[in-house]
Amino acid sequence: MDNLGVSTSRMKAIEELLRGRDSAKQLSSVINGSGENGSSANPKKLVKEVLMSFTKSLLLLNSDPTSESHDVSSVQVWDSLKQEDSQESNCKNSTVKSRRGCYKRSRMEQLREMESEAPIDDGHQWRKYGQKEILNAKFPRNYYRCTHRDQGCSAKKQVQRVEEDPILYKTIYHGDHTCKSLENPQIILDPVSPSSSSMFLSFNSLENPVFNSSFPTPSKQECPFLSSSFTSSVKRECKEEVIPPSTSSNDYLISSDLTFDDSPRHVTLSSSTLDSEYKGVDISDVLYDSAQLDHVFEPFLQFR
């Protein structure tokens, strides 16, 4: 696609990301104790700036209807916009038993198609209701529907590994969420601290080995501070496909209430959302040098 039609929202988002990257670099310098650029900046302030940058960028991208970057970690293709087929199945009046298999086939419904390097966590809760071997396809197709179907939410999705590139997962969304589970699926606020600017970031572990090695895909017990939707989805997908942790993306909930202990090299997680045993995790290895930061930001900025 060409970039001529880049919207102002996207340009602003990119500006925000660049600003965030600068702040992250400064933060990196502070953590490394290099103090270059004469940066005596307050690390707390820098963290807030980085988080603010991500938040603003994601808001901008999500509010931009022309943006293809609703999910910055994936390639999204608005496959087709079709009218919802209002035709109700004529099975409505039949008994529960005889209604088996009665469904609206997605002939004219709205669908979105996207590919990502790991099963996408879009912030919504999904329940798997089927798996099907597809003719001439190496991998089965998995069928999910919104957990809040009882609230009338008809959103569904199909997930299937891409044959040509098994690292990729193709996700097709059918219908929109009418449930209130999340109004903005790309930005997940930490339910424990709703006032915080916590947000959900997706880092590609293949492109960012530092994340991969530092953060193997955790279970919920192992990492209770991670978004529950993240851990549940990863757990489910891994169980189905036995995805080794090294091939799944690592999505982490970054909380804004990071604090710093006396040593500038040690960044300590002391979020209220952490269980005591996870407080004191040293993430300085993650934010070690600015070269790695560039690597982290690279996928976000490639849309320029």
Place this chain on the structure above:
DNA sequence: GTAATTTGACCTCA
């Protein structure tokens, strides 16, 4: 005990 997943059967539609 409850919720989620698995899987074979069933149904629709091209």
Place this chain on the structure above:
DNA sequence: TGAGGTCAAATTAC
């Protein structure tokens, strides 16, 4: 007619 989508009982996980 068969591929694909869904149902729902059985099973598993928490």
